[in-house]
Each structure stands twice: as structure tokens, then as C-alpha cells.
Amino acid sequence: MTSSSIINLNNVWGENMSKLPILFTERLIIRPLSINDAQDMYDYSYRDNVGPRAGWKPHQSIADSEAVIRSMINQTMTDTNIGIFALEYRENKKMIGTIGVHRYDKTNLSAEVGYVLHPDYWCKGLMVEALTKVIMWLFDQMGLYRIECSHFDFNYQSKRVIEKCGFTIEGISRKKIVLSDGSRADLYNYAILRDEYLNKQLPWQKKKE
Numbered sequence: 001m002t003s004s005s006i007i008n009l010n011n012v013w014g015e016n017m018s019k020l021p022i023l024f025t026e027r028l029i030i031r032p033l034s035i036n037d038a039q040d041m042y043d044y045s046y047r048d049n050v051g052p053r054a055g056w057k058p059h060q061s062i063a064d065s066e067a068v069i070r071s072m073i074n075q076t077m078t079d080t081n082i083g084i085f086a087l088e089y090r091e092n093k094k095m096i097g098t099i100g101v102h103r104y105d106k107t108n109l110s111a112e113v114g115y116v117l118h119p120d121y122w123c124k125g126l127m128v129e130a131l132t133k134v135i136m137w138l139f140d141q142m143g144l145y146r147i148e149c150s151h152f153d154f155n156y157q158s159k160r161v162i163e164k165c166g167f168t169i170e171g172i173s174r175k176k177i178v179l180s181d182g183s184r185a186d187l188y189n190y191a192i193l194r195d196e197y198l199n200k201q202l203p204w205q206k207k208k209e
């Protein structure tokens, strides 16, 4: 069996480019969001230490989460977004976070990833596990050349995810973001290029060799 046929068996995708695929990792199922995920999304989105670190306000109710999910589903394979994946923890089938692929630029083959995870599941390496799988899909199946990612200056945890995925820092947008308390944060901007991925220069690719 060739490595490409293994990829095809693992990823249930291909027959319909208007949908997101289902991707599998050791501990996660990375799949399209469903309105049935609203309770699970609310379980992490009401917390003060989740959304604000990613630039959005905590949800006030499950209805908020439902509205967000509907909006996210509408951002699937549009001119400017590839879509938002749900991260389902295999062990208990809970939806514990998301990875969004936004700012899709079809001309220059680039997009930006953003992510959140339920705090009960932090510090287990789950986001690196999920994001590296999505990165592979974006290069191998979506044909991207460039994947971008950014974090606020105070977000050490996200910085570490970005570094472990192999993004290279390209610059700092000084005081770009106004936070909920009115203060401003610097935005640290990174990218991975397809050549770096194909040449197996990323830390998670080197480890496997």
C-alpha cells in the first residue's frame, strides 16, 4: 500500500469539495461542526480564559453557541474561508475545541489558522496533534502554499503551539489589537511555507524520521 493510499483511507474526503473532510489522529476526530455541538461548545466558550485569548467574547448562553456554530457552518468553503473544524475527543466523544481556516486567498494560495481548546484538555499536546493534521490536509489536499497564524503578545500557550508546529515568525504588528479592557496587544505573525513542509523541515516531521 502506498503512503498516498493510506492518506486516502484515513481521510473521508474527496468526493465533495464543498464540505470539510473528516480527519483522524490518535486521540481526536477532526470533523465538520454540527448544531448538536452547541452544549459542548458552550462548556468551554463561556470561560474567561478561552475566547478573549483568541479575540472573541465569552458566550453568555447555549443560544450564543448555537448562533456561532450556524455562522461557522456558513463559512465553509466560501471565497474567503475554508471552514471551521470541530475537534472531537475520541475517548468520550465530546467536542472539545475548534480549528478555523480563515482569510483564504485563492489567488496566492494562502490561509490563516486559528484555534481554541477546552481548558480541561490543555497541556496534553492535543492542539499540536490536531493542527499538524490540518496543516497536512491544507498542503496536500487544498494545495495551499502558505499557512499563517498569529497570537497576542501575552499568549504563551498559543506561542508554544505555533512553535511546535514549525511556524516561522515574520513580524510583530505593534499594538494592533484592542482588548476588552481597552488596552492594546501586539500581534505576533507567523507562517509555514509548502516548501518547508515538503522538505520535512518542521519539528514534528523530523521527530518521525
Ligand SMILES: CC(C)(COP(=O)(O)OP(=O)(O)OC[C@H]1O[C@@H](n2cnc3c(N)ncnc32)[C@H](O)[C@@H]1OP(=O)(O)O)[C@@H](O)C(=O)NCCC(=O)NCCS
Pocket: 049, 050, 051, 053, 054, 114, 115, 116, 117, 118, 121, 122, 123, 124, 125, 126, 127, 128, 150, 151, 152, 155, 156, 157, 158, 160, 161
Ligand atoms: C492555545 C491552546 C490551544 C494550547 O493548546 P494545548 O493543546 O494545551 O497546547 P500544548 O499542550 O501544546 O501546550 C502549549 C504550551 O502551554 C503550556 N500550558 C498548557 N496549559 C497550561 C496552563 N494551564 N498553564 C500554563 N501553561 C500551560 C504547556 O506546558 C505548553 O508549553 P511547553 O510546550 O513549553 O511545555 C489552549 O491553551 C487554548 O485553547 N487557549 C485559549 C484559546 C487560545 O489562546 N487560542 C489561540 C489564539 S491565538
